[in-house]
Amino acid sequence: QMTSLNVNGKQVTVDVEDDMPLLWVLRDELGLTGTKYACGVAACGACTVLIDGKPVRSCVMPASALEGRKITTIEALSADGQSHPVQKAWVQLQVPQCGFCQSGMIMAAAALLDQNKQPTNADIDAAMTNVCRCGTYARVREAIHLAARLV
Amino acid sequence: MTQELMKSTLENSGRRDFLVKSAATSGALAIGFTLPGIGNAATGQDAAAEVTHWVVIQPDDTVVIRIARSELGQGSFTGLAQLVAEELQCDWSKVRPEYADVNMHIKRNRIFGSMSTGGSRSIRDSQDYIRKAGAAARQMLVAAAAREWGVPASECRAQDSVISHVSGRTTTYGKVAAAAATMEVPTDIVLKSPGEWKIAGTSPARFDIPAKTNGSQVYASDVRLPGMLYASVMRSPVFGSKLKGYDVSKVMGMRGVKQVVADEDWVAVVADNWWRANKALRTMPVEWEASEHDNVSSESIMQFLRTGIDATDVPVAREDGDVEAAFAGAAKVIEAEYHSGFLNHATMEPQNAAALYTDERLEVWCGTQNGETTAAAASETSGIPLENVIVHKMHAGGGFGRRVAHQDFTKQAVKIAMAVPGTLVRLQWSREEDMRQGRYRPVSLVKLRGALDKDGNWTAWHARQADQSIILTVRPNIIENGIDPINTRCFRDNPYAVPAFRNEYAMRNPHVPPGFCRAVAHTNNPFYRECFIDELAHAAGKDPYQFRRPLLQGTKDLPLLDAVADAIGWDKPAAAGIHRGIAVVDSYGSFTAAAVELSVDNGKEIDVKRVVVALDPGHVVHPDAVKAQMEGGVVWGLSFIMHEEITIKNGRVVQGNFTDYPVLSLAQTPQIETIIMPSGGFWGGVGEPPIGAVIPAIGNALFEATGERVRSMPLKKLGYRYKS
Numbered sequence: 001q002m003t004s005l006n007v008n009g010k011q012v013t014v015d016v017e018d019d020m021p022l023l024w025v026l027r028d029e030l031g032l033t034g035t036k037y038a039c040g041v042a043a044c045g046a047c048t049v050l051i052d053g054k055p056v057r058s059c060v061m062p063a064s065a066l067e068g069r070k071i072t073t074i075e076a077l078s079a080d081g082q083s084h085p086v087q088k089a090w091v092q093l094q095v096p097q098c099g100f101c102q103s104g105m106i107m108a109a110a111a112l113l114d115q116n117k118q119p120t121n122a123d124i125d126a127a128m129t130n131v132c133r134c135g136t137y138a139r140v141r142e143a144i145h146l147a148a149r150l151v
Numbered sequence: 152m153t154q155e156l157m158k159s160t161l162e163n164s165g166r167r168d169f170l171v172k173s174a175a176t177s178g179a180l181a182i183g184f185t186l187p188g189i190g191n192a193a194t195g196q197d198a199a200a201e202v203t204h205w206v207v208i209q210p211d212d213t214v215v216i217r218i219a220r221s222e223l224g225q226g227s228f229t230g231l232a233q234l235v236a237e238e239l240q241c242d243w244s245k246v247r248p249e250y251a252d253v254n255m256h257i258k259r260n261r262i263f264g265s266m267s268t269g270g271s272r273s274i275r276d277s278q279d280y281i282r283k284a285g286a287a288a289r290q291m292l293v294a295a296a297a298r299e300w301g302v303p304a305s306e307c308r309a310q311d312s313v314i315s316h317v318s319g320r321t322t323t324y325g326k327v328a329a330a331a332a333t334m335e336v337p338t339d340i341v342l343k344s345p346g347e348w349k350i351a352g353t354s355p356a357r358f359d360i361p362a363k364t365n366g367s368q369v370y371a372s373d374v375r376l377p378g379m380l381y382a383s384v385m386r387s388p389v390f391g392s393k394l395k396g397y398d399v400s401k402v403m404g405m406r407g408v409k410q411v412v413a414d415e416d417w418v419a420v421v422a423d424n425w426w427r428a429n430k431a432l433r434t435m436p437v438e439w440e441a442s443e444h445d446n447v448s449s450e451s452i453m454q455f456l457r458t459g460i461d462a463t464d465v466p467v468a469r470e471d472g473d474v475e476a477a478f479a480g481a482a483k484v485i486e487a488e489y490h491s492g493f494l495n496h497a498t499m500e501p502q503n504a505a506a507l508y509t510d511e512r513l514e515v516w517c518g519t520q521n522g523e524t525t526a527a528a529a530s531e532t533s534g535i536p537l538e539n540v541i542v543h544k545m546h547a548g549g550g551f552g553r554r555v556a557h558q559d560f561t562k563q564a565v566k567i568a569m570a571v572p573g574t575l576v577r578l579q580w581s582r583e584e585d586m587r588q589g590r591y592r593p594v595s596l597v598k599l600r601g602a603l604d605k606d607g608n609w610t611a612w613h614a615r616q617a618d619q620s621i622i623l624t625v626r627p628n629i630i631e632n633g634i635d636p637i638n639t640r641c642f643r644d645n646p647y648a649v650p651a652f653r654n655e656y657a658m659r660n661p662h663v664p665p666g667f668c669r670a671v672a673h674t675n676n677p678f679y680r681e682c683f684i685d686e687l688a689h690a691a692g693k694d695p696y697q698f699r700r701p702l703l704q705g706t707k708d709l710p711l712l713d714a715v716a717d718a719i720g721w722d723k724p725a726a727a728g729i730h731r732g733i734a735v736v737d738s739y740g741s742f743t744a745a746a747v748e749l750s751v752d753n754g755k756e757i758d759v760k761r762v763v764v765a766l767d768p769g770h771v772v773h774p775d776a777v778k779a780q781m782e783g784g785v786v787w788g789l790s791f792i793m794h795e796e797i798t799i800k801n802g803r804v805v806q807g808n809f810t811d812y813p814v815l816s817l818a819q820t821p822q823i824e825t826i827i828m829p830s831g832g833f834w835g836g837v838g839e840p841p842i843g844a845v846i847p848a849i850g851n852a853l854f855e856a857t858g859e860r861v862r863s864m865p866l867k868k869l870g871y872r873y874k875s
Contacts, residue, residue: 016424017406024426028381033373034366036548037425038499039582043809046499074366081365090364094356094775097224097783099363100372100499100548106364125818125875131809133499133549134224135786137820139779 003064007032008076014063022058022066023047026073034074034103038131045130048104048111049073055111074103077110086110089147097134105130109144118148200328202291203336204251204262205235205284208328212312214241217251219263220273221520222359223550225838226776227273229357233772234278237351238285238342241324242312248358253522253542261523268520269555269667271739271836274772278834283340290337295330296322345770345831354775359546371518371545372579374505379575380409382567383429384419385437386559386588389802390662392442394418402431411435412570419567425579444662444802449492449594452661452799456596459617459657460488466633468643472651477611481602485690489599489679491864493797494592496668497812500548501585502560505577506568512539513565516577518547520555528558532565552667556625557590586812587804590666591797593619595638595675599683602651607691609702611651614642614680620658621665633658641676641843646737647684647702663799670784673738673843674791678864681734681847686860695851696721696733707767707830708735711744714765714826719746729760732852736843741768741835745788745844751856757866758874759789759819759849764841765826769833777837781825784841790815792846793866793873818875 004013007030014029026032026049035058038046042057049058050072078084082091086109089095096102105128112119112127119127124144132140201207207215216232228248236246251263264277289309296314297304299322306317312324345352362368387393397418399411407427412419418437422428459465478484505516506529513535519525522544530537547554564578580588595618602611620635629636634656636643642654668674688698696716703709712735716722725731728750735744748761762785771777794813798805806812850861853871861869 017427020424020426024424027373028424028426031375032366033369033375036372036500037579038501038548039809041582041808041810044499077365081367082361087364091356091360094360094779096360096363097779098499098547098549099224099359099368100370102363103366128817131499131814131816132786133497133551133814135783135790135815135820136779137786137815137817138782138823140817141820 001064004067005063005071006069007071008073016063018064019062022049022061022063022071025063026058032073032075036100036103038100043131044101045108046101046104048107048130050107050111053111053114055108074107077106084110085147085150086113086143088150089143093139093143093146095136095139095143097136101130101132105132105140109140109147112144113147113151117151119144200332202288202328202331203284204259205281206239206288208324210325210328212242212245212323212325214239214246214312214324216246216248217263218248219251219256219266219277221268221522221544221550222546223268223520224359225273225780226357226773227268228359229355230274230772230776231277231281232358233351233355234274234282235285237348238282239289240309240311243350243355245312250522250544253526253544254538254540256523257526257537266522267555268550269552271838271840275740275834275836282342286340286342287336288331290340291331291334292324292327294334295327299327299330351772352774354773357776368546370500370548371503371505371516372500372548374516374545374575374577376575379577380421380423380571381425381428382412382419382421382576382578383425383432383581384417384563384578385432385584386417387439388587388804389439389442389444390664391444392416393440395438395440397438398436402435405431405434410570412567414563414566417563419563419578421567421571421576429581442802447662447802448800449798452594452663453490453596455661456594456617456659459659460596460598460615462657465615465655465657468634468639468654468656470653472611474611474613474651474653477651478600478602481610482605483603483690485601485603485686487599487683487686487860487862489597489682489862490595491675491678492594493663493799494668494674494791494795495586495589495797495812496549496551496553496666497586497809497814498547498549498551498553501580501582502553503577503579504561504564505575506564507575508533508565508568508572510572511535512541513568514541514543515561515565516543516545517561518545518554519558519561520547520550520552524556524558525561528561529565532562533569551669552671553590555667557666559588582809583807586807589797589804590664592668592671592674593621593665594661595619597679599679601683601687603687603691607693609649609687609691609698612649613653615655615657616642617657617659619660619665621667621671623658623660624665638672640672640738641680641736645680646706646708648704649702662802669787670738670839670842673736673839674846675864677734677736677843678792678846678850681736681844682850682860682862685732685847685851685854699735703735707742708737708744710828710830711735711742711765711767714828715744715746715763718763718765718824718826719748719761721746730852730856732848732850732855734844734847734851736840738840738843739836740833741766741837741840743840743844745848747845747848747852749849749852749856751853752874754857755870755872756874757853757871759821761822761824762845763824763826764845765828766837766841767828767830768835768837768840769829769831771827771829774827777827778825780837781841782823784839785823785845786815786820788842788845789819789821789849791842792849792864793871796865796868816875819873
């Protein structure tokens, strides 16, 4: 089944089953491995990407449903991989530990700030449902506030 | 490599023997494996720039510092490099850490010492020899410059990668590195005192962080080669059961499926895309042999533990004073039983490894906590000699003890790779496999008795433990008289000056495989001990903080307890509706305490407002990384006490994902205040210690709030939840 996708501003065509989730198209077919597999059931958010600017858990989203939509992965959050305010705040506050959840965490934070320029702690608590096993949550919260100031 | 080059490298490594020897004192071979006879051999590294095996300096002054331990997000790449750079006195901006090559390590007779990254040991076990390595390299660089200039080395000094002579001449490390590599390795090394540190003791930006913010960090999960294949595996869900049969015909026609590989107790599907491999695995009919464990449940395991509590003849791990007399003369005796279940590491990156096998050579990519155990497991599984096994250590997406000793995922990946020689195969466990094939923090049941005299003084106590031994599965030789030396920690080595104490230990091993999970016995024993002491304080009519103080006089624990009491404002009443708890624990060579404030709504909804945690690890190399470990430790403590439990039904794990094994969320994370108070004179661990005291501090605050004494974890089973 040929599916045409807009990934990080490029139009690509993949030949995959209708029910293959976007995550596996990104990782195994397109080689975009920054988006992580950690649960496969949309419970942890490690696979979060932006679809038309909204955070989506790609592990349960069939790629075939995304024709004509704009897909953005962590690799394209900023052109140079470091200049998005969320990325700057993450480095400044030294947020990641193992880092495996952080692609999804950063995409979710970027989407939050896109919708809400000055999120409160309560806004952050509600939006950031990604799991971090190392326990970087306190810094994530602080870094989102910092990123809001950097925007 | 030519014979001559090999010979000269061997001679070089001979001259470096003192470093090897100091490294070797740090301990035995990696847990669980022995590396068979390793001969001296040469390395393919550019010997010209290798000042010592730890320090390679390029002509452009780049300083490559080799890191033997794994980066799991705890900051080892930065902290260990700081210790070398401190003594090397190089320009920190020129430092680039890289993994010490496992194959080189093995061929050069374990030249990098231990590679184990567990037990909060990376810094405390290697700080002496890696600081000496930095100092040795500095002296060699200075000696090389002095020789070139024809002046005594004593007239030269080195700072920020520049060597200068009293005459005003200067050169750089990069210019003299090749000459330095030919110098004798000095043996007269005097290390700086920590008070003189300029690089260590500060918090430079961690090397591993930028790549973790843009998707460019390559974990083992992300290893790719053209034409590679992917595998998903299922091991017998009842631990120890064998594979009976499977129907290949149901999956071989499925798109992308290449092969089915089976072993005694697992079966894997190999495909051209992991989703296809996993889907086929789920589709394939698989049967397992009946097993004697098919009826085991959490309830039956609890009954098994109880036999340890009820037994009459149990080994004694520690006995002080006359316990029976003290209880006989007590004004009040308090008894309580505490319990907790299995826990899973649940690393964010599910277990995985990639392998490429040919008849002569095996390459493995793995997020491992010990490159040596990975190499040993790969060699043992494949029959490829160790010197032909190449292990590529990848930063791990969480370790917490899961990726140290067992290497079950490595063995499977190698077996699968052997079925498709010449092709890279990456084995990826599903989350469900990761949840159900863990190496779990064991179950335990503890009975505690305490005696108070008529004035409420604590005169005696007795701790009877019944639990499962982890060390039995990896280093049984260190068990003496049936007593697990790790599981008895916190009781056997407790710091309280109580006149009479007995610690008994009844080992009870169910069929569920145990493993070391971050803080190990300090995930549960502090909860039992420190909550029980709280019970004694209340029975004595005393303040729980003041009750502990006189019994800790002269210990390194007391200043920590005082620090958190002071920070939380223990001497002043809490605000209306706010309740406090406190606890103190030492572990992994460090000292910690925690104090918390929380409120409880509707009797069951816990709102943790503040957690204060204090740590004395002796010396601090990277304060911000230590703080991050403390913050993470608080999250682990709060997660364990409320949420986490693996339960067993029909011999197998019930839980399968974060949906039924929830962990703490961001919304449930309170304000965390850290107090780092290094007192010097010793080197303690950091990764694990912060967890222990948090758990009982929550339990004790909950008693203040509700009057209900919680004696088992997780609290969700008692109807509690966090406000979020």
